[in-house]
Amino acid sequence: MSYCEFFKQCTGFYPYPWQEHFSTWSGQSIAVVSAPTGAGKEFGAVIPWLYSHKMSIPTTTRLVYALPTRSLVEQVYENTRQVVTASGLPINVYCLKGGFIEHGFEQDLTQPAILIGTQDQLLSRALNRGFGVSWGQRPLHCAALTNDCRWVLDEIQLTGVAYSTLVQLYKHWQELGTFGQTQLCLMSATFDDRPLEGLEVERFELDAADLAHSGLAAKVARAKPVFKAAVKGVEDIAALVEAKHLPESLSLVVVNTVERAREIGKLLSNLTPLVIHSRFLGIDREKLQQKLKSYQGVIVATQVVEAGVDLDADLLITELCPWSSFVQRCGRSGRNRTHNAVQIHWLDYQQWQPLPYKAPECEATRDRLLKLPDASLHNLAQIPLPKLDLPSYQLTTRDVETFFCTHHKNRKTTYTVSHYVRDPTAFTVSVVWSIEPPERLPHQKFTCPVPTNELKDFYKSCGVKHLVWGEDTWEQKEPEHGDVVWLPLAAGGYSQERGWTANPNDKRQAYSLEVEPKYNDPPFPYALPLGTHLQDTEAALREVIPYLQMLEIPELLVEELCRCARWHDWGKAHQVWQAYAQAQGELLAKSTHYGSPMQMKGYRHELASAIAAAHQGASFLSQYLIAAHHGKVRDSLMPANRNERFNVKVLRGVELGTHLPSVEIAGVETLPAVELTISGKAGNWEKQLNNLLREYGLFRLIYLEALIRNADIKASQYREEKAKHGNSN
Structure with a gap:
């Protein structure tokens, strides 16, 4: 099937010329897509990746699509799900935005997946500090977003510091190494190339063939008259809306602060406007998003509607803002329909503060608007961009290695990634x-x-x-x-x-909560023997060897991973863990009923497994990967709790000098009885880990961690599925 035919199968129409050209991008360099609103950047970015999977053309396993706002994520997520369904490919699409996080992509890194999310949710995960993710699960998310991925950052002019951070992170991927390719595509209607200096870039823009395309040309040339509206306050804005809004049409008012949006909404109560901003519970915001579809009436919103939200307003009233934001707001009017008349009114004020923006940025927009009678896409493209004050924080190798490490409460300082992934106002x-x-x-x-x-x-x-x-x-x-x-x-x-609202008198009704799954030791359908689970976990890892070979992971390393999978829960043989599992005779890996976690006194079975592996001559890489398979014991053996005193005789609940009994893995091997002792000082763990980081690089190392954890999850799921069908053998 040709690319054009596949594109039509997915969308119902053939690609624009630039979209067809973009399908040839190899991913070896950074792709820069510069195209106006409505030119189809979303389909242009997603469908080439899908086509590669359709035709078995080598490409990345995951497509990561990062966007500046939640509302835009919702739209791209729904559109992409429809496209994937039309493609006929068995590929899952996941949404990651504040208020709605889908899990599962991190549990099998060998399966193709599309992740669509806000820049802060995705970048914080790529830096191993995922917002809203428990500490033990963060390494899994980091592995999924830093190896074998194609990243797309859309609407970069609205992403603030995230643009610079992602480019710097891309450099670290190239320098420190990843498993599989890690590619980067940047898309926007307006561009600033300064963060890309010194990097190889391939550009994709509209050319004469695109402008000759009847459908695209109609969008680019359609007129959008622009008018200045002098106002003194929110009362004047409300009066302007009432004067200009036509029944059975869509009018959009965009202001720069949540407070002003609320005030205008109150003044327009007779028009029952929809007031939209970012400070809603996810469950309430979802209801607002649903109302947006085919909505007619008045919408009063903040910047959340700027980027890509599929609104097609007949009337746009907007406050002054940076030029790139104004261009995006224009894209919410006259977007799809080309026959209706539209108007754009910009609010000229003298005394208002332009927060959260800087006054010079808004004044530069005002100067341009005074000379702009028509904001058609063609006219906007002819206007030189102002030099942006691009926010940027240097992301050093030391920074990313610090983020690689586990959070320890006993450290004097903690590193936050907030200033790398979102602007201070956010x-x-x-x-x-x-x-x-x-x-x-x-x-x-x-x-x-x-x-x-x-x-x-x-x-x-x-x-x-x-x-x-x-x-x-x-x-x-x-x-x-x-x-x-x-x-x-x-x-x-x-x-x-x-x-x-920050008003204590405003109280929401109680709402039902769903919580993150309990990852450690949930009750199992039946008592699962330890030897069986160890054998299953190795088998689960061996199933993905063909995939690991495609990533060019050396054969000896693959065999070492298989052994790690086979030994990962060896420490569960300890009497402390078996008592917790209420085992009766046979050593168990899973139990139908567990005792109180308190009775284990912090015992981390994965560290005991690593110590036992060391006694069998396992390399420190194996020891580390075994110890890290719950994300609890990674870069240090020091207590995680700052109130817990360090005891050289008890490391993470493992009492040195105690024993593991022998473990029978039927038909594979018998693990010997082992005394749990450590040669040298516990501090050697951190020194040896630094050596691993130098040898493998942090992104590869965290990926190897995830492979063991994925195999563990798949092994448990395998037995759970058999139990559902009445088979526990």
């Missing part, structure tokens, strides 16, 4: 309201993004109790950007209609 925490703190971390759809400083001011002024999710439980501490924070439902501060 520094938020995720707030959940409930009568009692949920048992585990809630799904993000049940949380609301709230500016970190606003939340601190709220609970301090009201004397409200709050808790912050730590490594495995809720803690009493000050929240940092990206944290999940619990507030009692009675604390208020949230309105179901208006979102986050």
Whole structure:
């Protein structure tokens, strides 16, 4: 099947010339796609990757599509799911945005997948500091987003610091190495090339053939008259909307702050406007998103509608903003229909603060608009771009290696990735309201993004109790950007209609919560023998050897991984763990009923497994991969809890000098009885890990971790599926 025919199968129409040209990109260099709103960047980026999988052309296993706003993610996610269904390919599409995070992609890195999410959710995961992800699970997410991936960053002019961070991260992927290719595509209607200096770039732009295309030319040339509207305050804006809005049409008002959006919404109560901003619970925002489809009436919104949201307004009223943002706002009017008349009114003010933007940026836009009678895509493309003040933070090798490490509460400082993935005005925490703190971390759809400083001011002024999710439980501490924070439902501060208000009198009704699955030792359908599980885990890893060979992982390393899989739960043979599993005679890997975790006194079976492997002559790589298979024991053997004193005789709950009994793996080997002792100092672990990082690079090493963890998950799933069908053998 030709690419053009496949494109038509997926979309119902043939590609534009530039989209067909882009399908030839090999991924060896950075792709820069410069095309106006409505030129089909989304399909142009997704379908070539799908076509490669359709035709078995070598490409990456995962496509990662990063966007600046949640609303844009929702649209691209739904469109991509439809395209994948039409393609006939068995590929899963996952959504990752504040308020809605889909899991599963991290549990099998060998299966093709598309990840669509906001820049902060995806980049924080690529830096091993995934927002809203428990510490033990973060390495899995990092592995999935830093090896064998094609990254697409769309609407880069709206992504702020994320643009520079992703380019720097791309350089680290190239220099430190990954398994499989790691590719980068950047797309926007407006571009600033400065972060790309010194890098090999391949450009894709509209040319004469595109402008001669009847469908695309109609979008590019359609007129959008522009008018200046002098206003003094929100009352004038509301009056302008009432004067210009036509019944049974769509009018869009875009302002720069949540407060102004709310105020205008109140003044237009007679028109029952839809007020949209980013400070809603995910479950409430989903309802708003549904209302947007085929909506007629007045929408009052903040910047959340700027990028790619499929609105086609007849009337656009907008505050001054940076030029790139204005171009995006124009894209929400006269977007799809080409026959209707549209108008754009920009608000000329004298005394308002342009926050969150800088005054010179807005003034530069004003100067351009005074000379612009028509904001057609063609006219906008002719206007030189202002020199952007691109935010950027240097991302050094030391930084990414620090993020590779486990979070230790006993360290004097903690590294945050917030300033690498989002602008300071967007520094938020995720707030959940409930009568009692949920048992585990809630799904993000049940949380609301709230500016970190606003939340601190709220609970301090009201004397409200709050808790912050730590490594495995809720803690009493000050929240940092990206944290999940619990507030009692009675604390208020949230309105179901208006979102986050910081008013304690606004109280949402109680809502049902879903929490993250309990990854450690959930009850199993039946008592699973330890030897059986070890054999299953090795078998699960051997199943993906052809895939590992495609990644050019050496044969000797593959065999070492298989042995790690076979030995990974050896430490469960210890009497402490077997008592916890309430085993009766036979050594178990899974139990139908577990005792209290307290009785294990912090015993980490994976560290005991690694110590036993060391006694069998296993390399430190094997020891590390075995110890890391729950994400709890990775870069240090020091206590994770700052209140726990270090005991050289008890490491992560493993009492040195105790024994593991022999373990029979039927038809494979018998693991001998082992005394759990460590030669040298526990601090040697960190030194040896530094040697591994130099040998393999952090991205490859974290990927190898994930392969063992994936095999463990698949082995358990295999037995669970057999149990469902009445077969436990």
